Amino acid sequence: MKNEALYNYVLRLGDDSLILGQRLGEWCGHGPILEEDIAMTNISLDLIGQAMSLLNYAGEIDGQGKDHDALAFLRFENEYRNAILLEQPNGDFAHTMMRQFLFDAFRKPLYEKLLDSSDQQIAAIAEKSLKETRYHLKHTSEWIIRLGDGTDESHQRAQKALDLLWRYTDELFFETEEDLALVAEGIVPAMKVIKAEWSKTVTAVLAEATLNIPTNNWQFEGGRRGVHSEHLGYLLADLQYMQRAYPNMKW
Amino acid sequence: MKTMDLQELEKRFQEKIDKEIKIEPNDWMPDEYRKTLIRQISQHAHSEIVGMLPEGNWITRAPNLRRKAVLLAKVQDEAGHGLYLYSSVETLGADREATIDDLHSGKAKYSSIFNYPAVTWADIGTIGWLVDGAAIMNQVALCRCSYGPYARGMVKICKEESFHQRQGFESLVTLCNGTPTQKAMAQDAMNRFWWPALMMFGPSDDESPNSAQSMKWKIKRFSNDELRQSFVDATVPQAEILGLTIPDPNLKWNEETGHYDFSPINWDEFWQVVNGNGPCNKERIEARTKAKEEGMWVREAAMAYAEKRALKKTA
Numbered sequence: 001m002k003n004e005a006l007y008n009y010v011l012r013l014g015d016d017s018l019i020l021g022q023r024l025g026e027w028c029g030h031g032p033i034l035e036e037d038i039a040m041t042n043i044s045l046d047l048i049g050q051a052m053s054l055l056n057y058a059g060e061i062d063g064q065g066k067d068h069d070a071l072a073f074l075r076f077e078n079e080y081r082n083a084i085l086l087e088q089p090n091g092d093f094a095h096t097m098m099r100q101f102l103f104d105a106f107r108k109p110l111y112e113k114l115l116d117s118s119d120q121q122i123a124a125i126a127e128k129s130l131k132e133t134r135y136h137l138k139h140t141s142e143w144i145i146r147l148g149d150g151t152d153e154s155h156q157r158a159q160k161a162l163d164l165l166w167r168y169t170d171e172l173f174f175e176t177e178e179d180l181a182l183v184a185e186g187i188v189p190a191m192k193v194i195k196a197e198w199s200k201t202v203t204a205v206l207a208e209a210t211l212n213i214p215t216n217n218w219q220f221e222g223g224r225r226g227v228h229s230e231h232l233g234y235l236l237a238d239l240q241y242m243q244r245a246y247p248n249m250k251w
Numbered sequence: 252m253k254t255m256d257l258q259e260l261e262k263r264f265q266e267k268i269d270k271e272i273k274i275e276p277n278d279w280m281p282d283e284y285r286k287t288l289i290r291q292i293s294q295h296a297h298s299e300i301v302g303m304l305p306e307g308n309w310i311t312r313a314p315n316l317r318r319k320a321v322l323l324a325k326v327q328d329e330a331g332h333g334l335y336l337y338s339s340v341e342t343l344g345a346d347r348e349a350t351i352d353d354l355h356s357g358k359a360k361y362s363s364i365f366n367y368p369a370v371t372w373a374d375i376g377t378i379g380w381l382v383d384g385a386a387i388m389n390q391v392a393l394c395r396c397s398y399g400p401y402a403r404g405m406v407k408i409c410k411e412e413s414f415h416q417r418q419g420f421e422s423l424v425t426l427c428n429g430t431p432t433q434k435a436m437a438q439d440a441m442n443r444f445w446w447p448a449l450m451m452f453g454p455s456d457d458e459s460p461n462s463a464q465s466m467k468w469k470i471k472r473f474s475n476d477e478l479r480q481s482f483v484d485a486t487v488p489q490a491e492i493l494g495l496t497i498p499d500p501n502l503k504w505n506e507e508t509g510h511y512d513f514s515p516i517n518w519d520e521f522w523q524v525v526n527g528n529g530p531c532n533k534e535r536i537e538a539r540t541k542a543k544e545e546g547m548w549v550r551e552a553a554m555a556y557a558e559k560r561a562l563k564k565t566a
């Protein structure tokens with residue numbers, strides 16, 4: 001492969017979108033309010049669209065003729081590179097919103113920086129996705145504040161979600177030696193820059209939501225290396241069902 | 252004196268209807284007209300929302316990303332239709348949440364088609380083709396309904412429904428031009444959905460007592476049987492293009508009438524499903540009730556937060 005580092009990087013972006021989009025799709029028809037059912041489906045749709053662009057590009061870099069579907073549906077579990085945060089089950093609405101918020105607060109500055117990527121394709125994908133991601137972050141920030149500062153019950157649920165999900169956040173900023181070469185070439189930003197932006201957003205929103213950042217800062221990782229939680233297998237069983245049960249067919 | 256007034260109002264109301272002048276929310280209307288519309292529009296809204304379930308069931312298993320995106324967008328459209336229709340109901344003075352409670356308690360009905368399970372991927376294409384197709388037949392006629400907000404809503408909704416119908420058909424074209432397994436999957440879906448789709452138009456004309464008044468008020472423009480016939484006539488050639496067999500040995504073109512003849516419908520099955528004994532009635536209502544109950548705390552939080560904000564502003 002000509003540029004394995006770039007392939008891995010784009011694959012991570014694509015898998016994050018794919019896996020989270022897949023998870024959000026589970027809400028469709030079951031949302032707590034019709035308006036939110038529509039909003040979550042909308043975010044899911046945006047993420048699936050982003051996954052298509054990103055995985056197509058990953059396939060191009062790989063150069064073996066794989067399109068987005070080959071990558072999305074026909075890899076083994078340990079070949080997915082999404083962060084563990086994104087494969088976590090939906091839980092209740094607070095849990096889903098918190099997972100989404102923690103991710104959006106990461107994705108927005110990342111896309112902002114990728115706008116300036118010296119790689120034209122990445123810059124183009126970032127431009128289209130940034131508009132969507134800005135809206136997602138606005139939407140989830142508002143909900144985190146509403147839930148945190150709403151009723152006692154919603155506050156407790158939001159805090160519980162934060163306590164559970166906090167330990168998966170550091171993995172979002174995973175960065176390899178090879179990535180640093182991409183940073184040096186001006187293709188991708190350094191993760192410490194993104195993390196600083198993320199911390200600013202998260203701290204401000206959680207404060208307004210009257211939610212406390214967990215004191216236990218033990219952090220899990222593994223997804224970026226293909227070592228996932230037990231949840232991913234079930235998600236893939238659904239995602240891949242048709243392609244595995246009916247191989248080599250066009251749909 | 253009072254009755255004279257009412258008679259006069261009713262007369263003027265009917266004159267407006269006869270002149271094709273739309274009735275708007277603040278216009279005077281007979282109680283029965285209002286009740287009929289509330290019942291019909293909320294049933295329609297419930298159908299959109301319950302209809303999300305059989306298809307939503309396949310979002311996580313769609314066979315490729317493009318189909319997944321198309322299905323997400325479609326089910327989202329249906330939610331939008333429901334939302335729009337619930338606000339139309341509210342223009343008639345009904346309360347959205349109260350009509351939803353009627354759905355959950357079983358008092359209000361929804362289209363019986365959604366009580367059938369979507370068990371294979373071909374069912375998704377078939378639902379788009381046949382079920383959205385049948386909905387369009389009904390709804391195109393409703394674009395000229397005498398009640399303004401409903402008629403205008405239908406124009407927008409019909410555009411989206413016909414998009415769904417084409418997408419469904421296109422998905423089946425792919426299956427029917429695919430492997431024998433795929434073609435068989437499509438035929439199997441056709442076998443299961445054909446009759447329920449025909450039942451979507453409701454009881455035959457001699458069995459639907461409210462129809463005459465609805466026609467006079469121009470809520471309805473065509474009878475159930477007329478719409479059903481138009482649907483069959485439009486759909487048979489499409490099935491031929493797909494190479495699918497319609498599961499009716501008596502289906503044949505009638506030169507004299509210029510329509511297709513078809514077998515009598517199994518009305519016993521229809522009433523069983525309408526009255527709660529369809530394969531998925533319980534699951535559908537349970538899913539909707541669960542969404543509402545589990546969403547209660549979210550709605551309460553949103554309200555509590557809005558109140559706090561309002562207080563802060565006035566303080």
Ligand SMILES: [Fe+2]
Pocket residue numbers: 299328329332408412
């Ligand atoms: Fe619809």
Ligand SMILES: [Fe+2]
Pocket residue numbers: 299332386390412
């Ligand atoms: Fe409809």
Ligand SMILES: [Fe+2]
Pocket residue numbers: 329383411412415
């Ligand atoms: Fe539709």
